[in-house]
Amino acid sequence: MSKEVKPESVSLSPLGMAAAPEQEPLCIFGTGDLGRSLGQRLLQSGYRVVYGSRRPHSCGPLPQGAQVMSHAAAAQSTSLVILCIHREHYDFLETLAPQLKGKVLVDVSNNLKKNLYPEANAEYLHRLLPGAHVVKAFNTLSAWGLQNGPSDANRQVYLCGNSAEAKQAVAKMATKLGFTVLDRGSLAAARELEDFPLQLFPEWRLPLRVAIGLTTFFFFYVIMRDVIYAYVEQGKDISFRIMVSLANKVSPIVSLIMLSLCYLPGVIAAFLQLYRGTKYRRFPDWLDRWMLCRKQLGLLALGFASLHVLYTLIIPIRYYVRFGIAKFTISQIKENRTSEFDTDVAWRSDSYLAMGIVGFGLYILLGITSLPSVSNALSWREFSFIQSKLGYLTLFFCTFHTYLYGWNRFLHPSTYKWYTPPGYMLCLVVPSVVIVLKLLLLLPCVDRSLTRIRQGWERTDPEDDSNKSLLT
Known part of the structure; x- marks a missing residue:
C-alpha cells in the first residue's frame, strides 16, 4: 500500500517542474483575469494548476480542472509559483518565506505609470524574498491574448532573472504554451x-507627429487660400466648404507626401553608400x-488616401454640388444654349481618375502585404518586390494622378492667390x-556600382584599384 504524501512535506528543487511537469502542478497566486486566463492556457497545454487564494472557498469561478487552496498549501505543492x-499586495508573501524558499517565483506584475516606485517590482520581490529565485516574465501579455493563444501581435515572452536554471524552467513552460522566449x-x-x-x-x-504636422499646416494653408481669400477679396462666405471640400484637398496632399517619405530614406541611404563606397x-x-x-x-498614408476616396464618392450627393448643377442647367435653359462636349477635357478627366484608381489599388496591396499574417506567407523576394518595386510604381501613379489634376493650371495667374501656389503643387x-x-x-552605371557595394565590395583607396576587393 502506498503512503499518501501531504503537501506540507513535499520538497522539490526549482527544476522539478521542468523535469516532470505532468506530475507536479503549477501554482498561481491570484484569481483575477490574468490569473484565470493563464491557468486556462496551462490546463490546455497539459499542466496541472493549483491556485493559491486568501479565500479558497469563495474566490469566484476558476478554469475547470484547477484546484484551489490556501497560499501556504499551494506554495508547498510545487516548485514554481506564478x-x-x-x-502593493506583496507584503503577505513575507509570511510565506519558509514555503517559498528555493522556489521559482514568476513576477507578471505591471505598474500604472513609469517610475512609480524607486525599484522594479521584480527587484522589490527579490529583496522581499531573498531565498526564492525571482523571474520576470509574461508581463507583456494581456489576459485576452492568453485566452486566444499566441498570435502575431503577442507571441513573444520576455523574461529576465539572476538564476539560469529558474529562467530555463520558465522558458520551457512558455515554449510549451506556444510562445517564443x-x-x-x-x-x-x-x-x-x-x-x-x-x-x-x-x-x-x-509618423503620427509627421501626419499631424502636415495635416495642420496644409489645412490652415488651404483655408487661407480658399476661405479667407474669398471673404476678403470677393466678399463671399464659403466656410461651409471646410467640412468636405477642404478636407478632400488636405487628405490626398498629406497621403502623397507621406508615401514619398516612405521611399525617400531608402534613396538617401543608397546615395550615402555610393558616396562612402561601403555598406x-x-x-x-x-x-x-x-x-x-x-x-x-x-x-498612415493609406489611411489618408482612403479618406480621399470616401470624400470623393460623396461629392455627387452634396447640397452644394447639386445646387450648382441645377443652377447651371437652369441658366442654360434660360439662355437657350448648350455647352459643347470637349473631348480633350474628357480624356484628361478619365486619365486623372484612372491613374487615381490604379494608384489606390496598389496602395491597398501594399497595406495588405504589410500585415504580419500576409507577410509571413511571402518569401523575402516576394515581399521585397511588392514593397519596393510596386511601392515605387504606386508613388509614380499617385504623383501622375496629381499632375493630371493640375494639368496646365500652373500657367494661369489666377491660380496663385495672394501669390501663393496651391497645395497640390x-x-x-x-x-x-x-x-x-x-x-x-x-x-546602369550607378546601379552596377550600388549592387557591388551591397554585395560587400569596398572602395578603400580610390587611386589604387588593387585595394578593391569583393568580401565574402
Whole structure:
C-alpha cells in the first residue's frame, strides 16, 4: 500500500517542474483575469494548476480542472509559483518565506505609470524574498491574448532573472504554451520589461507627429487660400466648404507626401553608400529612426488616401454640388444654349481618375502585404518586390494622378492667390524628387556600382584599384 504524501512535506528543487511537469502542478497566486486566463492556457497545454487564494472557498469561478487552496498549501505543492497579484499586495508573501524558499517565483506584475516606485517590482520581490529565485516574465501579455493563444501581435515572452536554471524552467513552460522566449538577461532588466507595456504606440510617435504636422499646416494653408481669400477679396462666405471640400484637398496632399517619405530614406541611404563606397558604416541615427518607421508612415498614408476616396464618392450627393448643377442647367435653359462636349477635357478627366484608381489599388496591396499574417506567407523576394518595386510604381501613379489634376493650371495667374501656389503643387515637390533620384539610381552605371557595394565590395583607396576587393 502506498503512503499518501501531504503537501506540507513535499520538497522539490526549482527544476522539478521542468523535469516532470505532468506530475507536479503549477501554482498561481491570484484569481483575477490574468490569473484565470493563464491557468486556462496551462490546463490546455497539459499542466496541472493549483491556485493559491486568501479565500479558497469563495474566490469566484476558476478554469475547470484547477484546484484551489490556501497560499501556504499551494506554495508547498510545487516548485514554481506564478504571482498574478499587484505589487502593493506583496507584503503577505513575507509570511510565506519558509514555503517559498528555493522556489521559482514568476513576477507578471505591471505598474500604472513609469517610475512609480524607486525599484522594479521584480527587484522589490527579490529583496522581499531573498531565498526564492525571482523571474520576470509574461508581463507583456494581456489576459485576452492568453485566452486566444499566441498570435502575431503577442507571441513573444520576455523574461529576465539572476538564476539560469529558474529562467530555463520558465522558458520551457512558455515554449510549451506556444510562445517564443526572449531572454533579456539579469533581473536588472526588469525595469525595462515593466516599462514596455506602458509605452503607447512607440513606433508610431514619429509618423503620427509627421501626419499631424502636415495635416495642420496644409489645412490652415488651404483655408487661407480658399476661405479667407474669398471673404476678403470677393466678399463671399464659403466656410461651409471646410467640412468636405477642404478636407478632400488636405487628405490626398498629406497621403502623397507621406508615401514619398516612405521611399525617400531608402534613396538617401543608397546615395550615402555610393558616396562612402561601403555598406559597413552605420547610417546616421536620424536616418535609422526614419527607416524603421517606414511601415507606419505607409499605413498612415493609406489611411489618408482612403479618406480621399470616401470624400470623393460623396461629392455627387452634396447640397452644394447639386445646387450648382441645377443652377447651371437652369441658366442654360434660360439662355437657350448648350455647352459643347470637349473631348480633350474628357480624356484628361478619365486619365486623372484612372491613374487615381490604379494608384489606390496598389496602395491597398501594399497595406495588405504589410500585415504580419500576409507577410509571413511571402518569401523575402516576394515581399521585397511588392514593397519596393510596386511601392515605387504606386508613388509614380499617385504623383501622375496629381499632375493630371493640375494639368496646365500652373500657367494661369489666377491660380496663385495672394501669390501663393496651391497645395497640390507643394505636395508634388517631395514625390517628384524621390522619383527623379530613383531614376538616377536605376542608371546602369550607378546601379552596377550600388549592387557591388551591397554585395560587400569596398572602395578603400580610390587611386589604387588593387585595394578593391569583393568580401565574402
